[in-house]
Amino acid sequence: MNIPIFELERVQSIYENTVKYNLTESGFHPFTLKELLSETQLETIQNMVLGYGQTNGLIPTRQAIAALYPNCNEDNVMVCNGTSEANFIACHTLLEKGDEVVMMVPNYMQIWGIVQEMGCTPKAFHLLESDNWQPDLAELKKQVTNKTKMIVICNPNNPTGYTLSKEEMQEIINIADSVGAWIYSDEVYRGAELDGVEIDSFVGLYDRVLVNGGLSKAYALPGLRVGWLTGPKQLIDDAWSYHDYTSITAGILSNKITEWVLQPEMRKRILTRNRNMLNQNLKYTLEWVQSHGDLFHFIPPKAGGMAFMRYHLEMNSTELSDWLRINKSVFILAGDCYGMDNYFRLGIGAEKDYLLAGYKLVDEGLQTLKEMIVA
Ligand SMILES: Cc1ncc(COP(=O)(O)O)c(C=O)c1O
Numbered sequence: 001m002n003i004p005i006f007e008l009e010r011v012q013s014i015y016e017n018t019v020k021y022n023l024t025e026s027g028f029h030p031f032t033l034k035e036l037l038s039e040t041q042l043e044t045i046q047n048m049v050l051g052y053g054q055t056n057g058l059i060p061t062r063q064a065i066a067a068l069y070p071n072c073n074e075d076n077v078m079v080c081n082g083t084s085e086a087n088f089i090a091c092h093t094l095l096e097k098g099d100e101v102v103m104m105v106p107n108y109m110q111i112w113g114i115v116q117e118m119g120c121t122p123k124a125f126h127l128l129e130s131d132n133w134q135p136d137l138a139e140l141k142k143q144v145t146n147k148t149k150m151i152v153i154c155n156p157n158n159p160t161g162y163t164l165s166k167e168e169m170q171e172i173i174n175i176a177d178s179v180g181a182w183i184y185s186d187e188v189y190r191g192a193e194l195d196g197v198e199i200d201s202f203v204g205l206y207d208r209v210l211v212n213g214g215l216s217k218a219y220a221l222p223g224l225r226v227g228w229l230t231g232p233k234q235l236i237d238d239a240w241s242y243h244d245y246t247s248i249t250a251g252i253l254s255n256k257i258t259e260w261v262l263q264p265e266m267r268k269r270i271l272t273r274n275r276n277m278l279n280q281n282l283k284y285t286l287e288w289v290q291s292h293g294d295l296f297h298f299i300p301p302k303a304g305g306m307a308f309m310r311y312h313l314e315m316n317s318t319e320l321s322d323w324l325r326i327n328k329s330v331f332i333l334a335g336d337c338y339g340m341d342n343y344f345r346l347g348i349g350a351e352k353d354y355l356l357a358g359y360k361l362v363d364e365g366l367q368t369l370k371e372m373i374v375a
Pocket residue numbers: 026081082083084085108154158186188214215216222226227
């Protein structure tokens with residue numbers, strides 16, 4: 001096998017259903033169809049013919065997605081099975097063996113693994129904790145060369161929740177333009193900003209831009225498995241060729257529901273529910289962090305469904321996560337999954353009572369661990 005194990009996904013898949021409290025989720029508590037849809041819409045779903053539909057996405061669905069971006073129409077969009085398929089197809093469409101890719105780190109590490117599998121070279125530029133997770137753009141400039149085919153951004157960022165300023169976006173564009181590189185921006189968390197002000201997409205800011213989006217995070221609908229790619233028509237056409245080999249098409253029911261979800265009224269209802277949840281849970285999380293004195297160092301996210309923090313305990317992050325899971329049946333994501341020991345990630349898009357019950361178990365575990373480590 002020629003592809004590295006995607007630790008972050010694999011470790012969650014193995015353990016998330018074995019614990020009482022899973023705090024590794026990276027999105028919001030998901031909706032049911034009944035909560036979301038009207039009687040008429042539910043009936044429409046029941047009566048839909050389960051054909052393939054249109055393999056690059058139903059036209060009204062692509063139109064609804066295109067409306068989220070400046071100067072785009074359905075030809076600029078392809079619907080995929082989750083944002084993860086969009087990432088896979090994007091890499092295969094844009095990259096060839098030997099290319100260099102410079103990627104924002106920390107990040108959802110899927111693209112890093114795909115780049116390695118394709119015989120390309122991944123290089124990192126970092127978000128700096130010492131700068132409230134601002135990107136080190138001097139490092140990006142240094143890492144970019146004439147061999148750089150793609151600069152990979154995650155905005156809003158998984159796991160820090162950092163969002164780029166307009167000036168930072170422009171500087172990234174300038175750096176990409178200096179070598180003719182593409183910008184690939186993972187924007188699956190767009191819409192989950194804590195202040196309710198949606199950040200700009202990279203679409204429309206530079207010619208060589210491809211972005212993803214999807215319903216798994218900001219929209220709390222991961223089970224629909226809907227993601228998409230938005231970019232120049234020719235590139236989207238090329239990406240479609242790869243899609244024919246990966247999954248042919250996203251499901252027709254999911255396509256239909258996506259069209260409804262993205263209509264302004266329903267979209268607003270979903271994003272508002274999630275934002276309220278996030279703001280409330282962040283408040284409890286900050287109180288929880290404070291209750292532990294200087295055990296944690298936490299820079300609150302500006303967007304997204306998670307809290308990423310450093311801890312001051314002499315214990316490796318995977319060991320800490322394993323210990324809490326085995327002894328307390330609460331699961332937190334080890335910083336090791338991001339190559340960052342002494343950090344962990346908590347999902348703060350859960351329902352409040354669930355989150356607080358999980359924190360209580362982490363508290364009990366930490367108390368025992370501190371006594372064990374001191375003794
Ligand atoms: C930044 C980022 N991109 C992509 C994905 C994949 O999401 P999907 O469930 O839409 O495939 C995730 C999932 O955690 C993610 O965090």
